[in-house]
Amino acid sequence: MRVIASQVQAQMANASWIRKMFEKGAELKKQFGAENVCDFSLGNPDIPPPPRTREVLMSLADSAAQPLGLGYCPNAGLPAFREALAVFLSAQQHAPVKAAQVVVTCGAAGALTSFFRAVLEPGDEVLCPAPYFVEYGAYCGHFGGVLKPVPALPPDFQPDLASMEAAVTDKTRVIIINSPNNPTGCIYSQATLSRLGALVDRVNVGRGRALFLVSDEPYRFLAYDGAVVPPILPLSPFTLVLGSFSKSLSLAGERVGYIAANPQMPEVDLLMNAVTMTNRTLGFVNAPVLGQRLAMALLNEGVDLSVYDRRRRSMAKVLAEAGIRFAMPQGAFYFFPEAPGGDDQAFVRALLAQNVLAVPGSGFGYPGYFRLSFSVDEAVIARSAAGFKAAVGLLQH
């Protein structure tokens, strides 16, 4: 007897690589002890939230216990938080964003599904550079959208603008980018982004339906060596920015994010009203109020980034000493090195045999490479050195 939908059944059969590694990791940890496994498979921010988190939550406890203290809030978010986000995003994006152009969402994931629901007709295409966060496919697939990845250019993984332009059809509704990038750690350059904005404007001339450029930016706060993540809204009137506080405030479990539209976009109010409605009718209703109040209070604070930078340098040393080739990540907390031997799944299996967990590039639509999250304690990175060397050695003999 069939209990689940065919498309969902197919998605389950293709359970994501990240998930598979998670299960494999759980087995290894059970067998060998967690302290003997080096797990680089998960992007779960493990450094403490900002010090004021405790104090803010204590103060929220008083108001939460009042009538309506934790009651419904407007679907688009607490008005004061939307105002604060508008100020925050105006500065970050070099564009005069107003509260009406910001919708508070259940994380970046909720922002994406609410947006896709609001704009996609069945059969619409969504372009993204590969490698890419594999859930993008499911996010647009719920509403009949089709993800079309376009391989980025190694070794530094800037998007391939010529191939992206060639991939645009009448059905292309959205181009989605993610910078600093998961899984490559690449920050898209101002030159690349300017060309992308020009492409979007060119396509939109005379078009009946808008082509949107959407930037998914949960790692904007995390750029190394003084690198600048260029703002998105100045690139084109058809731009939107979304993000979350999962990584910047280490509160991934609270599910608080946002989506903001370019104030110059045609019909911007209609679009944001639609996103507010789909945010409600998809069942989010509103982002959780405690999380909203917490993120609002901590909006201009952040976790200690130097911790991530030290880990990045340690990881780079371990990889270099093992003879593994990689581009140094400019942002986020991932390395995306070449798989020694060229077969990413084989190399990840070789790492597994050393109790080292990584995710093959195949899981991000980009075989031949593998992803390491360095959102782990430095001791784990140091401990992994022998494992990487042994795995490389195994593949060379």
Next chain:
Amino acid sequence: MRVIASQVQAQMANASWIRKMFEKGAELKKQFGAENVCDFSLGNPDIPPPPRTREVLMSLADSAAQPLGLGYCPNAGLPAFREALAVFLSAQQHAPVKAAQVVVTCGAAGALTSFFRAVLEPGDEVLCPAPYFVEYGAYCGHFGGVLKPVPALPPDFQPDLASMEAAVTDKTRVIIINSPNNPTGCIYSQATLSRLGALVDRVNVGRGRALFLVSDEPYRFLAYDGAVVPPILPLSPFTLVLGSFSKSLSLAGERVGYIAANPQMPEVDLLMNAVTMTNRTLGFVNAPVLGQRLAMALLNEGVDLSVYDRRRRSMAKVLAEAGIRFAMPQGAFYFFPEAPGGDDQAFVRALLAQNVLAVPGSGFGYPGYFRLSFSVDEAVIARSAAGFKAAVGLLQH
């Protein structure tokens, strides 16, 4: 230039009546002062959360400030909370529910969309008794499902089983019920439910795809005069129960709910794994962790129900004195009286002229009646008496 999807545009044009009344109410409150408007249009629980809420939040502040304190949690919910819910639901539902059969969701709304995504093929039909919570249509419509309401029987609004059986086709995938009911306040009787369970079992004999009976139960805790809300899981192996803590703990803004499946259901593990996946890929990822911890700590507590009962009696008195006919609600916090004159929209307009806000039955797929939420202060109910009388008088002259 078209910026939003055609189906979404249509939904926006049909903005819900509740939303329209909300906007109308905001205008009136601005014009006359909030204290001069009697707003019965919203189901926002306004009585304080349980007294321990403050203390629980204070204690959560300590753990939240630790590394990973607010990090990702498993997509199906905190394991300890699922275990606690399994015990809680086993007692409530008279069935041995295990943690594996419970998924924690972002409220009841998130439970419904995750479930519909997991089971619906495009073109599938969802039956529900009318009047009904109008968002059900959008919840299943996102995934190609079609809501087919079947009018319930006045004056007490038990579902019309004969008409429901006649409405079942090969494409019927789900029957959804809501008891205690929004908007009628009706509690479905054991006799009605037993017949419904038998109908579901009959349809499922020899069927290739399961027909599910889903009970949406956010108001289970709120039954008056010692009324019993019969358990759902004993009715058929094809049953699921979902609910939230929005009303029982007055934390509607936190978005914490659950869905639980009958342990006897064929392929129950596959179904709950699918719901766990759609909960992730729809962008919920996990219900907010602070809300989960709060609901877990308060699972066996509740708001003061006597407040709602007193309001119910006051409201009944006001309506009776105005000569308005109604069935006394057995549960939830709504009245669904007959519209004097028979035209619900006309009567709601007449109430509006008295600064009294209600929602026409048309907004719930059931014209000729109107909904009053008595989740308001008793003073508001008392103050509304003259308005109801005047509105009735207007329509009679």
